[in-house]
Amino acid sequence: MLDFILALTGFGLLFHVQASFWESLFHEHVLDLTPERRVRFHTLRGIWPRLWATHFDHGVLHHYRTFRQSYVEMFHDADEEARLKAGLRRQFPQHLAEAFTQTRYGSTFTWLGLLPFAIPVWLNLLWLLALPPGAATAGCLAANLVFSTPYLVFSKWVHPYMHMRFEDAMQETSGLLRRILGSPYGVAIRISHYVHHQDPKVNYNLQYLADRLRGRWRAPTPEEWDDMISLSLVEPHHRTQLEGRTFLGHPF
Incomplete structure (x- = not known):
């Protein structure tokens, strides 16, 4: 039992740091390229081509071709989405155009698009070649499952609700997902993600740590807080609780 606990703790710390850094670096250098780097x-x-499609899906469609008029509305009307779909069908092969639609234009990802996101998870399985069968191996597997995957879970299932009004998101979800969205951490990443869309060079993490260590995190300005309140993205009591405060190791 002790071997399992030690392996879970040690590998858990390692895998969390690794996953957070991968998310931050992958987001900055693949998903959210500057126009110069995109060339x-x-x-x-x-x-x-799949890696390029992953970048285009998130860095172009999610950031610039959707949510253009409002942070909380993907499209102004059905015609706007129809025009985007028609443009994608002209620009890309049918299977890619359909994949962009399935990901809701970079708001989530399909299981086919999981590979680049999950590279740390796959690499961590190599540790099994060096560990003897038994408790240490089980601890390593458990740590990989628990500590390497939160940003995958958040990217696929939580991120789509980051662009919804807080009350709407709470009404549309239930169970564990609703608990995550309503938790202090869920509200914190909602706020951090809004700042990311105002300033794409910061706040990449949904699995917190690396942005802070890399100097890629900033708090919302008073004006951004005002905007989030006016959009109903967060509620006034969230600002009272979180502005300028530190909780759960998260820098709000």
């Missing part, structure tokens, strides 16, 4: 990255389109 250079375009050369990879023929080598790894």
Whole structure:
């Protein structure tokens, strides 16, 4: 039992740091490329088309082709989405155009698109080759499942609700997902994510840590707090509780 606990604790710490850094770096250098870097990255389109599609899905469609008029409304009307779909069908093969629709234009990802997001999870399985069968191996597997996957879970199931009004998100969800969204951490990443959309060079993490250590995190300005309140993205009591405070190791 002791071997399991030690392996779970040690590997858990390692895997959390690793996953948080992967998320932050992958988000900055693949998903949210600057226009200048996007030109250079375009050369990879023929080598790894799925990686290019992942970038286009999130960095272009999610950030610039949707939520254009309001942070909490993906499209102004049905015609706007229809025009986007038509443009994608002209620009990309049918299977890619359909994949962009399935991901809701970068708001989540399909299981086919899981591979680049989950690279740390796959790599951590190599530890099993060096560990003897038994409690330590079980602890490593448990740590990989618990500590390497939160940003995958958040990216697929939580992120789509980051752009919804708080009360709407709470009404549309139930169970564990509702608990996550309503928790202090869920509200914190909702606030942090809003700042990311105002300033795409900061606040990449949904699994907190690396942004802070890399100097890629900033708190919302008073004006951004006002905007979030006016959008009903958060409620006034959230501002009272969180503005300028530190809780759960998270820098609000």
